[in-house]
Amino acid sequence: MGKVESPEITRRATRSSSSTAVTSNEVETAKITEPYKPTLNDFVFGGERLSFDDLLSSFPSRGNQIRELLRLLGPVNSPMLPLFIYGGPSTGKTSTILQIFRYLSRPFVYASCLTCYSPRILFESVLNQLLLHKKNAANRYSSAKHCDKPADFVNFLREDLVGVIENLKRSSKKLGSNKPAGRPNGNMLYLIFDNLELIREWDKSSSILPFMFNLYDFLKLQEVGLIFISNTSPDTYYSNMGYTEHVPVYFPEYTEEDLRQILTRNQENRKLYSSFLDVVLRPFCRTTRRVDELSTAFSALFRKYCESLSDLASVPNEEMKRRLFSHFQPHIAPSLNEVFWVPSKSSTEVEINKDTRRKGSVRKSQGCEHFAQIDFHLSTSAKYLLISAFLASRNPATLDASLFDSTGGSDSRKRKRKASEKSMEQKEAAEQELLMKGPGTFPLERLLAIFQCIISVADSFDEEEHENDVLRVEGDGGLMSDVLLQLSSLCNANFIIKGKSCPLEGSTRYRSTISEDLALKVARSLKFPLPNYLYRR
Ligand SMILES: Nc1ncnc2c1ncn2[C@@H]1O[C@H](COP(=O)(O)OP(=O)(O)OP(=O)(O)O)[C@@H](O)[C@H]1O
Structure with a gap:
């Protein structure tokens, strides 16, 4: 993935060979061959400390998330609930949190489920980092501990964490408040697990995700902060959650x-x-x-x-x-x-394979298939339903009336949108908050209303092309059962999440999980002008 020029992310361990001043050839040779001895400093970024202004200016449009994360991490040595950072791909989740740790100089261990693609690799990577163990030719590239079972991992992890935390406490006492740059600040240790959504792909037993969400309760260590990063919202883990509350932090898509x-x-x-x-x-x-x-x-x-x-x-x-x-x-x-x-690697870009769909299961796109396959596998009405759900999750409900009129006709849309833009300004603060919270939930009635509207709009601009499909859905007596069937398939495929009933309304609420990229692709395949219906800040 081509990364934009972001502030350097270098852990001290990778800088082990960086030379110090040498005075003679012998010393030089000795320095080069001398094996690097890792220390507690390997748990933090080396080099100059990042100032708060530099942190903010490195990530335009992420000021709110940076402040929110700093607030949740709290002052040095504050215990915290596990954080759940989520948002679409390439929204800066990883780089932002890593640079925050650089700014704070706090010790952390980072493991991505992209490169650690099995329980064993994931567990051993975390333990290796905690034990400052480097795989090399001398140890035949083996890990410090062999570990592929969650139960073993918890035991090893607790043991190793306790050891590191003790050392951090000792070192904190020695240095007092006078810490030079590049030294760990405080004795909390943070474990960052990135690309959590990928676990679903490689964990055939489906036991690792529940285990990860339980980690905080298993460890019961105040000095450990857990941070999960995911491309998909907490709702997509719905059946796996329900443990100690994870505090969500949403990274919205960029305007x-x-x-x-x-x-x-x-x-x-x-x-x-x-x-x-x-x-x-x-x-x-x-x-x-x-x-x-x-x-x-x-x-x-x-x-x-x-x-x-x-x-x-x-x-x-x-x-x-x-x-x-x-x-x-x-x-x-x-x-x-x-x-x-270019196939986006968004985990929400899931393809419903014909066979797996029959079995009611979902397979993630392998990356090389292009969008034509989604085109092939989703019926036109399912696509419209998907777009309706995306709009319902994305737009404030208060704007529905101005975006869709009762006939769904597009003639008056421009005028109505303009009028609503004025009121949008007044509501900006509230709606900004809404966007920060991530894709919203909506009741079935709202979904169906939007669905009806966009179908009639589509009908008016492209009557012939979609006649068969759309009219069948709209016109015949089986409308509701057909749409509900489609909805249920989209829920099974995790494109739409069915949530709990709202305690006040008593009705079930839904939430769309697809990214804007995917929604736009689906819309393009229908020639539906989705951007016209999207509320933008
Ligand atoms: N606000 C921003 N300012 C500067 N660079 C950014 C910003 N947001 C994203 N980037 C850059 O975009 C690239 C992708 O960002 P990053 O890997 O942090 O995203 P992500 O949300 O973790 O993605 P994924 O979910 O795919 O892992 C990085 O090079 C990052 O520096």
């Missing part, structure tokens, strides 16, 4: 303006880059909002944009912008197509 700030952040000539973004950002955002995908596509495109410029420091005027644009325009569409076909 176009957020992406502009993120992408412009490290550019030498911001004005030039901004004129480039004026041309490319909007069309690309319709295809993807992933920072990694955009930055990869844009780095090549920007070179093309500047090709005819003799001075890269020049500030473009209108005439120059026009010239650059006409030179560069032919490259936009091919690049867009390339991005369009």
